[in-house]
Amino acid sequence: xxxxxxxxxxxxxxxxxxxxxxxxxxxxxxxxxxxxxxxxxxxxxxxxxxxxxxxxxxxxxxxxxxxxxxxxxxxxxxxxxxxxxxxxxxxxxxxxxxxxxxxxxxxxxxxxxxxxxxxxxxxxxxxxxxxxxxxxxxxxxxxxxxxxxxxxxxxxxxxxxxxxxxxxxxxxxxxxxxxxxxxxxxxxxxxxxxxxxxxxxxxxxxxxxxxxxxxxxxxxxxxxxxxxxxxxxxxxxxxxx
Numbered sequence: 164x165x166x167x168x169x170x171x172x173x174x175x176x177x178x179x180x181x182x183x184x185x186x187x188x189x190x191x192x193x194x195x196x197x198x199x200x201x202x203x204x205x206x207x208x209x210x211x212x213x214x215x216x217x218x219x220x221x222x223x224x225x226x227x228x229x230x231x232x233x234x235x236x237x238x239x240x241x242x243x244x245x246x247x248x249x250x251x252x253x254x255x256x257x258x259x260x261x262x263x264x265x266x267x268x269x270x271x272x273x274x275x276x277x278x279x280x281x282x283x284x285x286x287x288x289x290x291x292x293x294x295x296x297x298x299x300x301x302x303x304x305x306x307x308x309x310x311x312x313x314x315x316x317x318x319x320x321x322x323x324x325x326x327x328x329x330x331x332x333x334x335x336x337x338x339x340x341x342x343x344x345x346x347x348x349x350x351x352x353x354x355x356x357x358x359x360x361x362x363x364x365x366x367x368x369x370x371x372x373x374x375x376x377x378x379x380x381x382x383x384x385x386x387x388x389x390x391x392x393x394x395x396x397x398x399x400x401x402x403x404x
Contacts, residue, residue: 168198168250168266168267168268168270169198169199169200169246169248169249169250169267170197170198170199170200170249170250170251170252170263170267170308171199171200171202171241171245171246171249171250171251171252171311172190172199172200172201172202172251172252172253172254172260173202173203173204173238173241173242173245173251173252173253173254174186174187174190174201174202174203174204174241174253174254174255174256174258175203175204175205175206175234175237175238175241175253175255176203176204176205176206176208176212176255176256177205177206177207177208177212177237178206178208178209178210178212179208179210179212179255179256179257180208180210180211180212180214180215182256182257182353183203183212183215183216183256183257184215184218184219185257185259186254186255186256186257186258186259187201187203187215187219187222187223188219189254189259189260189261189351190222190254190260191219191222192260193260193263194222196263197263197267198267200224200225200245200246200249201222201223201224202223202224202225202226202241202244202245203216203223203225203226203227204226204227204231204237204238204240204241205226205227205228205229206228206229206230206231206237207228207229207230207231208228212228213228216228225244227240232321233321233324235319235320235321235323235324235327235328236319236321238253238319238327238328239317239318239319239321240317241253242311242314242317242318242319243317245311246311247311247312247315248272248310248311248312249310249311250267250270250276250308250309250310250311251308251309251310251311252304252305252306252307252308252309253304253305253307253328254304254305254350255305255352255353256353257353258305258350258351258352258353259305259350259351259353260305260350260351261281261349261350261351262278262347262348262349263348264276264308264345264347264348265347267308270310270343271310271341272310272312272313273310273312273313273340273341274310274340274341274342274343275292275307275308275309275310275313275335275340275341275342275343276307276308276343276345276348277290277292277302277306277307277308277342277343277344277345277348278290278306278344278345278346278347278348278349278350279306279346279348279349279350280303280305280306280349280350280351280352281349281350281351281352282351282352282354283354288303288352288400289400290302290303290306290307290344290400291400292336292342292344295400296332296333296336297333297336297370297373297374297378297382298370298378298381298382298385299329299366299382300326300328300329300332300366301332301400302332303350303352304328305350305351305352306348306349306350307332308348309335309340313335313338313340314331314335318331318334319331323365323368323369324362324365325361325362325365325366326362326365326366326369329366329369330369330372330373333369333370333373333374334373336373337373337374363386366382367379367382367383370382
């Protein structure tokens, strides 16, 4: 079954008034050529974030401002209100859409569409959905479109504080979702966001839960191999442009 082609872009934010506008503007620019709902989930900001939301309210399909239990709780709230059958993409405040797929109507509800993510001025994260996804979070949400039909209920396990999205991506892999890479689909991740945080112990816990001790052991050995053999760092999915 083909999807409707609608994209639901969910931005979760708290006290990021200085970065939110650039994210909203990047979405507004793409709404000219794509069917996009913009949803903003605010965690009860007190710094002027609501002023930014009100300024662009005509371009926002849904927004709410209330306390939550962290970023993944807020992302779950956004997932709940996103249109059924839409492709969902998450942008944090300061993240941006650089380019979207030319057409979304040709993808099915079982497809996960992904691209690469620029991180800062010169670094590009090269996404992978093969065996690499069993070892590390090889997909970044700024260039990841997941059809809600694949997971109608909120997908993020809030017990994970850093890698609930990694856990969800691995579960999509286990479920047999069809991953499609489009090199012209590009996002931008603001430096210093959640994408820059690392908690290796939590990452290993995610891998063990989804793919078992063997894959977690391989990830463990690979991590420490790069520490002791620095030349192996060239294998990382980051490229300079």
